[in-house]
Amino acid sequence: MLALLTDRLGDLEIAHDSLQEAYAKGAVTWADAGVPDDAAAWIYVVARNAGVDRLRRNLAEGRRVATNARVLETAVADADAGAVEAAASESRIVELSEVSDEQLRLLLLCCHPALSQDTQVTLTLRLAGGLTTQEVAAALLLPEATVQQRVVRAKRKIRAANIPLVIPEDLHERAAVLTTVLGLIFNEGYLAHAADAETLTRADVADQAIRLTATAADALPDEPELAGLLALQLFHRSREAARTDRDGALVRLADQDRELWDRAMIGRGFRVLAEAMAQRRLGPWQVQALIAAEHTRTSTNWPRVVRYHDLLLTMNPGPVARLARAVAVAEVEGPEAALVEVDQIEGLESYHLAHAARADLWERVGDHAEALRAWDRAAALATNPAEIHYVERRISALQR
Amino acid sequence: MKYLLLIASDPSLPSPEPGEDGFDEYMAAWSQFDQDLNEAGVNLGGEALQGAETATTVRHHQGSTTIADGPFAELKEHLGGYYLIDVDTLDDAIGWARKLPVGTGAVEVRPIFPTDEF
Structure with a gap:
């Protein structure tokens, strides 16, 4: 609209x-x-x-x-x-056919490379996603005034510099920016923080990301990474109901009640991913979707997961990707081998999940003192209530 | 819509001097850019500037002025030249900024304040 x-x-x-x-x-x-x-x-x-x-x-x-x-x-x-009637029928036509093209142009405008990445994320939620300023602020954990200011400044630049609402010539490059922004929004909704429950649940932000990504992937069928991101989002979202227990604590993948997984959504994820992979242009989002897909199977093929992580590291090197690989290694070569690998990674000192991973590995090795130290560090660094709850529970189980 | 393309580069990076190898190719790339701009009918003018060591800054402060040696901002990259172009949108201006044969440097794209605002 x-x-x-x-x-x-x-x-x-x-x-x-x-x-x-x-x-x-x-x-x-x-x-x-x-x-x-x-x-x-x-x-x-x-x-x-x-x-x-x-x-x-x-x-x-x-x-x-x-x-x-x-x-x-x-x-x-x-x-x-x-003619009001003409306008009304125009609106109906838009809903039917023009919508993906119009939406795509708006998404590409919100994600124009002449805007900062923070602004791209904010504008995409506010203008393309149609969230209120208050909802965007809750989703991004920002003061409302900051969101408001970003939107006002962005609109001013769009007008003053005449950033056009078009399908650009360098569409492939621009689609990459769009994919990054949609990935960031999904991470906000799914992984990073718990949104303010009174205005918006985390699931709402994730749903918004899925809706926008589906629109973009639909309009840009030649961009397999967009489809890869969509598949990844669907796999993660399908497990939402099983991710927290009645007390609001995080439930590990291995302990989740699979009856609660949304099988239809998983099926859609596999279809989207298969279509993306058929284009034979692999990228990091598709590989992450492959890993997530592997985790929806009844028994995870861990050696395969490790190979996917190796592939991902060649595309997206970084300490967080190395940590994810190490966690998968624990399932193939055991916790000792994984600990050696985790301790070689630099740059994760303030990342709570790195300490949680080490704690879990120390527990499996049987060194409870080391495990407790690591859990304590994880608890001190975590911000998401469900994660804090989970860590506290692990600590009290060890102390019993 | 008019845009100014401000070209900045690091003067410590080597660039070919007249008579050196590669100078003719370097100049040819700029001539080609000029020609492309002209053929597209968007060129409102452009010049190369002499080095920042030749710059003088007249600073105004509450009605009085001081004069000092050097450019107004001491940056690693120095303003080296500009083009004024007339194109439809920022995307078009960015397109031209990308085509500039700068090698290593930066091009700031600034919309010109429209005169019909007043």
Whole structure:
């Protein structure tokens, strides 16, 4: 909707403001009269009229609004023609066919390389994802004012520097930026932090990431990494119900109740991944999806998981990737071999999962004193309540 | 829409001097860029600057001025030249900035304040 309005009005800020105005009007009107059957068309018409009003006002004040004068003329002329029915049917057409192209252009604008990565993430959630400022702030663990400021600054730059809402020539390069941003959003939702439960659950952020990634992957079928990311997200999300127990503590993969896994979502993940792999252009997201896929099987083939991690390290070297490999090595060569490997990795001193991994390995070796020391460090560094809960439980089990 | 392409590079990096090997190729790349800009009809002018050691800065402070030797910002990369171009969008401007035969350096792309704002 926002993408279409921006296209028709020629200005992102005016489109965004007008859409918010329309939603506000809708909330008031529908509270009395009930939600109309075609709410989307209603919103579109109201927003477009509001947008044209804003364009007219700006025009009357002699201010430059649309960088493309032709877009402005078309928008005003369209509104003068005045056919609400035409606009309503336009909105329906958008829902059916244009939506993936419009959405893609908006996503690519939000992830334009002329914007900082923080801004790309914020804009994608706020404009393409349609979250409120408050929800974005909760998802990213930022003050609302920061989110607001990022959006305002970004809109100002988009307008002043005339960043276009187009399918760019260097689409492949731009798709890579988009994939990175969608991956970051998913990590925020799934792995990094627990969002503020009152406004938004972590699952909501992950669902938003999945929805946006599915839209992007649909619109860009020649980008197997986008599909790889989507498959990875689906595999992770399918286990959400089993990831925490009744007390809110984390449940390890090996201990999860597999009955709670969403089999349909896993099936969708496998289909998406198979289609991506058929293009024979492997990348780190596809390899991570392969690893996640392996973990959905009844018995995990650990030597294969180690090989996938080796492959991933050639694409994406770094201490966190090495840690993940070491954890897989424990299942093949035993905890002693894994500990040797973990202790060789530098740069993980303040990463709580590294200490948790070492603690678990020391426990398996049988050295409870070393294990306790490592668990304590993990507890001190963890921020996610479910993870803290889990670590505390492991500590008290050891002390018993 | 007008954009200024500000070209900066590190003066300590070697670049071919007149008469040296590779100088003709170096100059040819810049001529080619000029020609491409002209053929696209987007060139509003551009110049190369003499080295930052020739720069003088006139600093204004509350109505009075001081004059000092050197560029206004002491950076590793020095402003070496510019192009003013007229293209539709930032993507087009970035496209030209990428085509500049800079070798190693940076190009800042700045939109020009539109005069019809006033």
